[in-house]
Amino acid sequence: MAEMSVELVAVERRLWSGTATFVVAQTTEGEIGIMAGHEPVLGQLVEGGVVKVTTTDGEMVCAAVHGGFLSVTGTGVSILAESAELSDEIDVDAAKAALNADDETERTRATAQLRAAGKSA
Incomplete structure (x- = not known):
């Protein structure tokens, strides 16, 4: 399965980075799903949204995200949140x-x- 580099970063710290097969985020334009090879896109994250990352190991990384941006390039996905908490925190x-x-x-x-x-x- 194709994979991509993903970074989930809040203003105060990096929450998670690694390789993933799928990312789901809630933007002001609606929910978006990203797989490797997705066209480049920039989206504004909603206040009180959830980001889910399916890692290449098949695990799910889930975070509550409060504002920020999602950037998709040819090599990966960057989620730049104003603030965020991983589900286990x-x-x-x-x-x-x-x-x-x-x-x-x-x-x-x-x-x-x-x-x-x-x-x-």
């Missing part, structure tokens, strides 16, 4: 509690965290 109880917050941005972030952690909101 998410405090599910805190995210559930944040669903009742007065701040809509906080609720959006919590919903994305729960989706990324596999605990649908």
